[in-house]
Amino acid sequence: MSGDLGPRVAISASQKFLTQFSDVDLLLVGNETQLLSLLSQSKKLHARITLVHAADVVSMHDDPLLALRQKKDSSMWMALDLLRNNDVDACVSAGNTGALLAIAKFLIKTFPAIERPAICKSMPVEAGSTYLLDLGANINCPPDYLHQFALMGSVLAGASSEVSPRVALLNIGTEQQKGTDTLKAAQLLLQEDPRINYVGFVEANSIFTGAVDVIVCDGFHGNIALKASEGVALFIANKISKIVKQNLFNRCLSLLALPLLKRLQHELNPSVYNGASFLGLQKTVIKSHGGADEKAFLQALVVAREQVIHKVPARIQRVLCEAEGIAKA
């Protein structure tokens, strides 16, 4: 019901999602009248869509803790409650990130061994994926949090691959002596853990080279890296639009070069990388970007489906229990 663009985007993405994948059913949680009217505007109600009425909405500006206390009739709460009751396998939302995290922590809970859930997202690289976490759930992270993030990120990156994912810590230099005491202590934990293929410190430009598979950092650093990247990408997209307008249309080059620039804009579209995971929760909760368009929201649904298929939460539980076992031994 929320996000920057409201339920329209989620509904059109849902219809495409069901057409693409025959192995999924969808429950749409929100104001039934509004959803029905949107569904009737676009196409007939898909046979694999079920509507679940929710009287309230968590807005993008609601305080997360107030939402947690007062919005039990909201679409967000009700969707997560369906997940808690095993009525669904995953929950996807484009709404208020803080509220989604707070309500998910309360209803879905983390596995007992896990200190804190982390927000994790696949970043654009030349080939494959590089997962970055945490993206903002935890501002202050002692070394053991970063260690758990490394384990969880490694599980996610390795869920669909046979190769052990290369894991790095985000720092402001690659040399051993660089960075904070927290990072140096975290590095020791990662080096000593046989389940982590730790490759060292990386700088933030390495997020986009594909040199490593998982980059671990605290939520403050991850958020800055993510937002700075989005800022530059938007800045460049605007430049391209401007040049297209000035040169192409004015100078009649449009027909020849447009496909080319369209392809560029398509490849730069951040929607390809939409869908952040709340790792450490007992079930799959995916956060779509608030400003996601149909294609981007569809991608968030695809991410949710993959994590259900690969049983990511159960794998995380298995690895983290091993970790506990080792710690006790």
Add this chain to the structure above:
Amino acid sequence: MSGDLGPRVAISASQKFLTQFSDVDLLLVGNETQLLSLLSQSKKLHARITLVHAADVVSMHDDPLLALRQKKDSSMWMALDLLRNNDVDACVSAGNTGALLAIAKFLIKTFPAIERPAICKSMPVEAGSTYLLDLGANINCPPDYLHQFALMGSVLAGASSEVSPRVALLNIGTEQQKGTDTLKAAQLLLQEDPRINYVGFVEANSIFTGAVDVIVCDGFHGNIALKASEGVALFIANKISKIVKQNLFNRCLSLLALPLLKRLQHELNPSVYNGASFLGLQKTVIKSHGGADEKAFLQALVVAREQVIHKVPARIQRVLCEAEGIAKA
């Protein structure tokens, strides 16, 4: 003598710089034989170029503290020593950042009121400039460091303008309650200082919108924002190159659309924003990107010239003394 590309880039940029600006002379400090051979390869020795021989070089991988102790015959040391002796008005280097900062702090010194120098750079925005500092000189910054960075950045941004620069603190949200205790304490200092036009917290995507003139952060956060931005810009530049090669040349569109893509590549070229200042030092020291090409190194020289003309160090001293006065009152 150093940087990723050696002295060739600095020399060709120097010749262009002297052609563009009649009010400057240049001293090139380095291995005289090598410099002379490079100068003779390109053009005749420019009348306003003086060569100063230095027997040693600080390499990009030298430990800054070892360079400070052992490399007194290096081009970097000797160039900064010329600055210390008032033989020159500014020093520009594409070499080892840590060594340049360490030797500059030792030889040039900060003004007495200044706790730490900060690295500050103009970032690409739609119109004008947004200055970001610190970019890596100080990992841990208590609130009073951030306060001084705000004052120094404000002086730099305001040196060539009549309007009071809008100053913001980098955070992971714009709401008052967001961020660390350090940021909240720094915010109070900035709000209470009448010489700072403080506008609030901004997120890292605001670095590129031009919504504010100065963004203040600790060196760890600034470095992550800068490197992540560079990483995305390079990623996109590579995408563009790939598309140009695949489509343009293979499909014979090259003649028509090339000027367009060239313009785009030109506008995305980070060289336009090269030249980081070490603010807080008693004289002007400018760090060029290690990988700077001729155009980028030229821009670093232009930045140095402008800061000399606008007497940025003296202005910083004036404002920071005022700050001390207020603190004592």
